[in-house]
Structure formats: C-alpha cells, structure tokens
Amino acid sequence: MKALSLRLGQFAVCALLVTAMFRYALNLCIGKDSMLAAVSCSVVYFCLMYYIGYHFGEKDAVENGYHDIGFRFHLATYVICIGVGIGAHYIGWYTEPLKAMAITAISWGIGLLIHFIFFLFAQKSTIKGYAREEIFQ
Amino acid sequence: MKDKNLVIEELLNAWEETYKKGQLTLWVFLALKEERKCVEEIKEFVERMSEGTMSCEEQSLYRNLRKFQHLEIVAYESKKVSKGPDRKYYYLTETGKELFKRFVERNILIFTKESIINLLNH
Numbered sequence: 001m002k003a004l005s006l007r008l009g010q011f012a013v014c015a016l017l018v019t020a021m022f023r024y025a026l027n028l029c030i031g032k033d034s035m036l037a038a039v040s041c042s043v044v045y046f047c048l049m050y051y052i053g054y055h056f057g058e059k060d061a062v063e064n065g066y067h068d069i070g071f072r073f074h075l076a077t078y079v080i081c082i083g084v085g086i087g088a089h090y091i092g093w094y095t096e097p098l099k100a101m102a103i104t105a106i107s108w109g110i111g112l113l114i115h116f117i118f119f120l121f122a123q124k125s126t127i128k129g130y131a132r133e134e135i136f137q
Numbered sequence: 138m139k140d141k142n143l144v145i146e147e148l149l150n151a152w153e154e155t156y157k158k159g160q161l162t163l164w165v166f167l168a169l170k171e172e173r174k175c176v177e178e179i180k181e182f183v184e185r186m187s188e189g190t191m192s193c194e195e196q197s198l199y200r201n202l203r204k205f206q207h208l209e210i211v212a213y214e215s216k217k218v219s220k221g222p223d224r225k226y227y228y229l230t231e232t233g234k235e236l237f238k239r240f241v242e243r244n245i246l247i248f249t250k251e252s253i254i255n256l257l258n259h
Contacts, residue, residue, distance in 0.1 A: 062200070063200065065200075065204055127208065128208055130204065130207075130208065136159055136162045137158065137159070
C-alpha cells in the first residue's frame with residue numbers, strides 16, 4: 001500500500017493534461033466572447049475529470065487498498081486545478097482573475113480541510129491504512 | 138411452489154457463498170504453513186486440498202498477498218527460474234504464524250472437540 005501509488009500518478013498526469021487543455025480552451029472561448037463554447041468546455045472538462053477520477057480511483061482501491069476515503073485524489077485534484085489556474089494566469093491565458101482564483105482556492109481549501117478531518121477519523125478505524133473489514137476478504 | 142430439494146440447494150448455495158468469502162485466507166495460510174510457495178502453487182494447493190470446493194484467481198491471490206505483505210503477515214523471497222522473471226516464494230512471517238495459531242485456536246480447534254464431532258456426524 002502506497003500513499004503515492006501508480007494509479008494516483010496516472011490520474012495526476014491525465015488530470016494535469018485535461019486541466020491544461022481546459023484552461024487553454026477556456027482562454028480561446030473567452031477571447032472570442034463565446035459563452036456557449038465556454039460552458040460546453042466546462043461541461044466536457046467536468047465529465048472528463050469525473051471519468052478519470054472514477055477510472056483510476058477504482059483501480060487504486062482494488063490494487064492499492066489504501067482506505068483514504070478519496071482524500072489523496074481530492075488533494076491531487078486541488079493542487080492540479082489551482083496550480084494550473086495560477087500557471088495559466090501567469091502565462092497570459094485569460095480565464096479568470098486572480099481574485100476569483102483565490103476565492104476558489106480558499107473555499108475549496110476549506111472543503112479539502114473538512115475532507116482531511118474525515119480522512120483522519122477514517123484512519124483511526126484502519127490497520128496500517130487498510131479498512132479492517134477488507135483485510136481478510 | 139418450488140420443489141423442496143431445489144429450495145435446499147438454493148439455500149445451500151447462498152450459505153456457501155457467504156461462508157466461503159472469508160475462507161480463502163485460511164487456505165492461503167495453510168498452504169504457506171506447509172512450505173514456501175509461489176502463487177501458482179498456492180492456487181494448486183487450495184484447489185486440491187479443498188477438493189475443489191474452493192477456487193481462486195491468481196490475480197486475487199496476488200492482491201491479497203501484497204496486502205498481507207504490507208501488513209507484515211507474509212514475506213517473500215525471489216528465486217531465479219530458467220525462463221522469465223524471478224518467481225516470488227511467499228512464507229508466513231513470525232507475526233503471520235502467531236496470527237494463524239491464535240485464529241486456529243479460537244475458531245477451528247473447537248470443531249475438533251468430541252461433542253462437536255458427534256453432532257457433526259449425526
């Protein structure tokens with residue numbers, strides 16, 4: 001069992017690519033003042049992120065078995081989304097103002113912190129990170 | 138109305154499904170108690186010794202053994218084979234042996250009591 005597992009790494013790479021592509025596409029849509037295209041990009045981005053999260057998360061649960069109630073994948077998503085957002089801003093892609101990004105980072109960060117607290121509680125009922133009821137299944 | 142034998146067969150299957158879920162670990166431990174084994178040998182042991190009542194996928198065994206290894210219940214040593222990559226031979230660690238001993242004492246040996254054997258045989 002590894003906190004930094006292969007599947008988490010694969011998820012991070014895919015999420016990084018998808019998020020970078022989304023930010024670039026959003027930059028183009030806003031540049032052309034196309035609201036419909038921007039909303040469509042966001043919907044596609046959401047679906048892709050949901051799919052890769054589900055795909056790699058499920059494989060990680062089976063192969064790695066770390067009972068973290070999805071916290072590692074949540075943390076990776078947070079770092080990638082916020083990181084790429086800030087990076088896109090400094091590259092010069094216009095997607096959203098830094099202030100809006102800061103609000104997102106803080107509010108999402110609070111959600112992440114709550115998830116972390118639940119993660120710590122979940123860890124208390126595990127044996128070396130494995131859910132007790134799943135060890136001898 | 139279903140035939141009585143059919144109902145019993147269905148109930149038996151349902152009971153066995155639940156009963157066997159936790160059994161694989163016991164069979165794996167028995168296999169490793171005999172001697173160090175690779176996954177193919179563990180699978181063969183489980184199927185042969187359980188007289189075919191237990192079956193397991195190699196993938197599932199690998200997953201369980203990896204988990205047990207992280208929990209320091211089992212360990213392995215790599216051995217060279219003439220063809221292909223090194224083969225992992227698993228064995229019970231001291232923790233694994235102690236765990237197995239206590240599990241057997243609490244849950245298995247009770248079935249060797251004469252009063253229970255008598256009930257099972259009648």
